[in-house]
Amino acid sequence: MPDPVLQVEDLCVSFTSGGVTADVVRDLSMRLDGGRTLAVVGESGSGKTITGRAIMRLLPRGASARGRIVVAGREMLSADERELRRARGSDVAMVFQDSMSALSPYLDIGAHIAQAVRLHDPSVTRRAARARAVEMLDRVGIPGPADAVRRFPHEFSGGMRQRAVIAMALVNRPALLIADEPTTALDVTVQAQILALLRELQQEYGMAMLLISHDFGVVGSAADDVLVLYAGRQAEYGSLRDIFDHPAHPYTAGLRAATPRLDARLDTGGERTRLRAIPGAPTSLRDAGPGCAFAPRCGLADQVGERCVVEAPLPTVRPTSEGGGLHLAACHLDRLPATQEVAR
Amino acid sequence: MSEPILEMTDVSKRYRTAGGFGRGRKGFLAVDGVSLHVERGEALGLVGESGSGKSTLARMANGLVVPTSGTVRTDGQDVARLGRRGLRRLRRNVAMVFQDPLASLNPLQTVRQTLENVFRAHGETTSTAELVALLESVGLGADYLGRYPHEASGGQLQRVAVARALALKPDLIIADEPTSALDVSVRAQILNLLADLQRDQGISFLHVSHDLAVIRLYSDRVAVMQRGRIVETGPSDEIFRSPQHPCTRALVEATPEAELPA
Ligand SMILES: Nc1ncnc2c1ncn2[C@@H]1O[C@H](COP(=O)(O)OP(=O)(O)OP(=O)(O)O)[C@@H](O)[C@H]1O
Ligand SMILES: Nc1ncnc2c1ncn2[C@@H]1O[C@H](COP(=O)(O)OP(=O)(O)O)[C@@H](O)[C@H]1O
Ligand code: SF4
Ligand SMILES: [Mg+2]
Ligand SMILES: [Mg+2]
Numbered sequence: 151m152p153d154p155v156l157q158v159e160d161l162c163v164s165f166t167s168g169g170v171t172a173d174v175v176r177d178l179s180m181r182l183d184g185g186r187t188l189a190v191v192g193e194s195g196s197g198k199t200i201t202g203r204a205i206m207r208l209l210p211r212g213a214s215a216r217g218r219i220v221v222a223g224r225e226m227l228s229a230d231e232r233e234l235r236r237a238r239g240s241d242v243a244m245v246f247q248d249s250m251s252a253l254s255p256y257l258d259i260g261a262h263i264a265q266a267v268r269l270h271d272p273s274v275t276r277r278a279a280r281a282r283a284v285e286m287l288d289r290v291g292i293p294g295p296a297d298a299v300r301r302f303p304h305e306f307s308g309g310m311r312q313r314a315v316i317a318m319a320l321v322n323r324p325a326l327l328i329a330d331e332p333t334t335a336l337d338v339t340v341q342a343q344i345l346a347l348l349r350e351l352q353q354e355y356g357m358a359m360l361l362i363s364h365d366f367g368v369v370g371s372a373a374d375d376v377l378v379l380y381a382g383r384q385a386e387y388g389s390l391r392d393i394f395d396h397p398a399h400p401y402t403a404g405l406r407a408a409t410p411r412l413d414a415r416l417d418t419g420g421e422r423t424r425l426r427a428i429p430g431a432p433t434s435l436r437d438a439g440p441g442c443a444f445a446p447r448c449g450l451a452d453q454v455g456e457r458c459v460v461e462a463p464l465p466t467v468r469p470t471s472e473g474g475g476l477h478l479a480a481c482h483l484d485r486l487p488a489t490q491e492v493a494r
Numbered sequence: 495m496s497e498p499i500l501e502m503t504d505v506s507k508r509y510r511t512a513g514g515f516g517r518g519r520k521g522f523l524a525v526d527g528v529s530l531h532v533e534r535g536e537a538l539g540l541v542g543e544s545g546s547g548k549s550t551l552a553r554m555a556n557g558l559v560v561p562t563s564g565t566v567r568t569d570g571q572d573v574a575r576l577g578r579r580g581l582r583r584l585r586r587n588v589a590m591v592f593q594d595p596l597a598s599l600n601p602l603q604t605v606r607q608t609l610e611n612v613f614r615a616h617g618e619t620t621s622t623a624e625l626v627a628l629l630e631s632v633g634l635g636a637d638y639l640g641r642y643p644h645e646a647s648g649g650q651l652q653r654v655a656v657a658r659a660l661a662l663k664p665d666l667i668i669a670d671e672p673t674s675a676l677d678v679s680v681r682a683q684i685l686n687l688l689a690d691l692q693r694d695q696g697i698s699f700l701h702v703s704h705d706l707a708v709i710r711l712y713s714d715r716v717a718v719m720q721r722g723r724i725v726e727t728g729p730s731d732e733i734f735r736s737p738q739h740p741c742t743r744a745l746v747e748a749t750p751e752a753e754l755p756a
Binding site: 194339341367370371404409410413424425427428429447 | 543544647648649650677678679680681682683685686689704705706707708710711734744745746747748749750751
C-alpha cells in the first residue's frame, strides 16, 4: 500500500474556557490516499470544521488537539511554526464555506493568489507570481483572467469568488485539499459547476480531497468514501456504496431517510410521500452523556436496552459490499433491522 | 369553484437602485409582469436561481413589498384598495415564515411575549391555555413559553416562528426558505409540520425554496422563476419528470441526487 496523503489516528480536540476543558471531537481516525475523496458528513456542531482546522493546525484560541495527524509524511501536531508554514499551501490547503471571510476586501484577487505563491516560495518575483495568478484564474474558469486579477472580492459573484478561493488554495499544488462546505452558500447550478471543477482539478493534480458537507446529495456526487460524524465522534465509516446502500448505523440510515430526493415521488402515483424525520436535534459531544450520543433520538435504543445509555459504542467492522473496503459502525446493534424504523 | 386564496395579475416590482445597472435603466426590475395564483388548500412551490425574484414576489403577496404595477388579490380582495382595517385583516389571513428563525424573533422577548404580541397587535387577548395549545400544535411543550430565543435550537425556533404564524389562524402561509438554515434531520420535522397544517387545517402555502427536491415532495404545483419572470408552471410531478423550459431543465440537472445509480 502506498503511504496515505492523510492519516489521522485517535484525534481528540478540546476547548478550554473558564478553567473547564471539554472534548468536542473524540477518537477520530481516517486514512486518505492521493486522488481519492473522503467526505466528512455531519450536522451543525458535529465537529466537521474543527477536524479540518486541526489537520491544518489552524485551531481557534482555547482549542488543543491530541492524537496523531500525518499529512504527506509530516507529523502535523508536533511540527513547529516554520514547518507548518511550509506545509500549508504545498502539502495541505483549505477552502471555506464563506469565501468572503477568506479574502481581504482591500486586496485585488491577483494579490491574494500572488501572496500565496510567494509565501510558499519567496524566491518568486512579484511579476512571476502575478503571472501565476492569471494562469490559475484561467484554470479555474474565470473569464478574462488578465482583467480579473485586478478586480476586488466584492466585484465577484459568490460562485466566481469561490473559484478565486480555489485558485488561491491550489496554486501551490497541495497534496491534500480540505474543502469545508465549499458550495453550501451557492445556487444549485453554480454548486454543480464548482463540484465539477474540484473533481477535474483533483484528477489533474492527483490530490487527495477531504470534502466536508452536511448534504448527502453533494457527497453522493463527489465522494469515494464517507465518514459520518455525530456529536464529535465517528458514527460510521465506509465506501460511498456501503454508506448509501448498506448503512449500519441508525443515524446514517435516519439521515438518508430525512434527505429529500428529486426522484422520490416518481412511482407513488402522485400521492404525497413524506420524509421520515429524526426527532429532536443534534447535540454536541460536550452535551452528550456517557452512553451513545444518538440514544435520545434513536428508535432502536429500546431494542438494545440500557447499554445504549451507559456505554459509548466503539467502531466495529461491518459487512462490505463487493469492492467496498473498510466498513465501520459505532453502534451496539450488530445489524439494522430490514424495515428500518430507525427513528423514534 | 371558489376564488383562489391568492391571485397576482401582471405584477411587477422595480427597485430604485443607486448604480442604475441591471434590467432596465430606471432602477432594477426584480419582478417583471408575473401572474400567479394559489388555490384554497393548495401548496404552491416557487423555485428559481438566486436573484430571480422569488422573495420579492412572496413579499408582494402579503403586502410587505408594494408592487410597482399589477394587482394582488387575497381572498378576492384587491390589496391596493384595502383601508387600514382591510390591511389588518390581510395581515391576519396571510402569515409569513422566514429562513432565519433567530433573526426573525426578538432576542429580548420570551416565546410567551412573542406570541402575546401577535394577539395584542390585533387588539386581542389570549390565555395561557391558548398559548400552550398553540405550542403543542407545532410540537413544543409548555416549558417553551418562558424561554428566550438563545435558549432553543434552530429547529425549535423555527417551530416558534410557525406557531407565531399560526396564532391568528391564517388562510395562507408564505414560507420563504423556511428550512434552508436548519440541519438535515430537523428540516424534515418542519416540512412534515407544514404538510400537516395544510392537510389538517386546510391552510394554503406559497413555499419558496431553492431546493427542488423539497418542493417536489411538499407542493402540489410549482412555478419556476428566472430573471423576474415565471417561465414554467404545472403540477410538481410533471414539472420535475419532464421539465420543458431550459431554465427548469438546468435546475433539475444541477440537483445532486442522494442516490447512487444501480
Ligand atoms: N430592496 C432592494 N433594492 C434593490 N434591489 C433589490 C432589493 N431587494 C431585492 N433586490 C434585487 O432584486 C432581485 C430579486 O431579489 P429577490 O430577493 O426577490 O431574489 P430571490 O429569488 O429571492 O433570491 P435568493 O434565492 O437569493 O433569495 C435581486 O437581483 C436583488 O438584488
Ligand atoms: N471557537 C470555539 N470555542 C468553543 N467551542 C467551539 C468553537 N468552535 C467550535 N466549537 C465547538 O466545537 C464543536 C464542533 O464545531 P464545528 O467543528 O464548528 O462543527 P461543524 O463544522 O460540524 O458544524 C461544537 O460543539 C462547537 O460548539
Ligand atoms: S448504540 Fe444504541 S442508541 Fe446508539 S445508535 Fe446504536 S442502537 Fe442507537
Ligand atoms: Mg462547519
Ligand atoms: Mg430570497
